[in-house]
Amino acid sequence: xxxxTTDQKIFQIYCQFYKYKDLLxxxxxxxxxxxxxxxxxxxxFMPTIATETAQMVGYLMGLRGTSFTVSQMLVSxxxxxxxxxxxxxxxxxxxxxxQEKEExxxxxxxxxxxxxxxxxxxxxxxxxxxxxxxxxxxAAALKAEKFPVDGQKLIRNYLxxxxxxATEAWNVLITNPAAFAPLExxxxxxxxxxxxxxxxxLNKKMGAFLRKLKA
Numbered sequence: 383x384x385x386x387t388t389d390q391k392i393f394q395i396y397c398q399f400y401k402y403k404d405l406l407x408x409x410x411x412x413x414x415x416x417x418x419x420x421x422x423x424x425x426x427f428m429p430t431i432a433t434e435t436a437q438m439v440g441y442l443m444g445l446r447g448t449s450f451t452v453s454q455m456l457v458s459x460x461x462x463x464x465x466x467x468x469x470x471x472x473x474x475x476x477x478x479x480x481q482e483k484e485e486x487x488x489x490x491x492x493x494x495x496x497x498x499x500x501x502x503x504x505x506x507x508x509x510x511x512x513x514x515x516x517x518x519x520x521a522a523a524l525k526a527e528k529f530p531v532d533g534q535k536l537i538r539n540y541l542x543x544x545x546x547x548a549t550e551a552w553n554v555l556i557t558n559p560a561a562f563a564p565l566e567x568x569x570x571x572x573x574x575x576x577x578x579x580x581x582x583x584l585n586k587k588m589g590a591f592l593r594k595l596k597a
Contacts, residue, residue: 389428391479396435398472410437439476442469452481513541523595529565529588530575536563556593560585 397416403409412434414427424431436448443450443458455477463470521533539562544551554561560581565588567581576584 388479388483389425389432391475392432392435393424393428395472395476395479396431399435399438406438406441409441410434412438435476439473442473450480452477452484455480516541520592520595524588524591527591529584529591530567531560531565531588532563539563556589558585559589559592 393416396412396414399406400412400414400416403412414431414434416424416431419427433448436450439445439455440447440450442462443455444462445454445458455473459470459473459477463473517534517537520537524531524533524536536559540551540555540559543554543562565576565581565584567576567578
């Protein structure tokens, strides 16, 4: 339902309240004479009309305030207006209007939540794609420099840690990258490729390389 349609229905209900306001002793004031309004004036007075209509509904139903749920109004309606008369029908018009607004609000909320879910999925997919690209790029650079390490594993483990603590992960990457993936200093057959001291130096060299690569 458009806002214009909603305003029209509220205005029609207000006109009925205003017509019989003298019969409602002690009721909230209705300060806008609907017969004195042209279309432009009615638009400008709609906030007041909507508020005073809600106040009158609350008064007739024994409810406080100007904002009521449909269930609250139905309970009061069936308590105080069991007879099918003018007031019950008029109040039902207002309740039906509020029911439509609640349903529209629920539909809009569901749409918003669904859209947020779709947006999150897109961001996750973009992140995964970019993460894979970063892993491949760094791994290729390590391979080009002939570092004896599983570059894919090293960068993947680094990124996983960076998601939890980016600063600590970066410090480890540039000072002790072998913590993410050990240097291949021993062949599958058990032959040692380099001495421990050489491995330590190579680890430092690899960290310095990754620092420059990041920059």
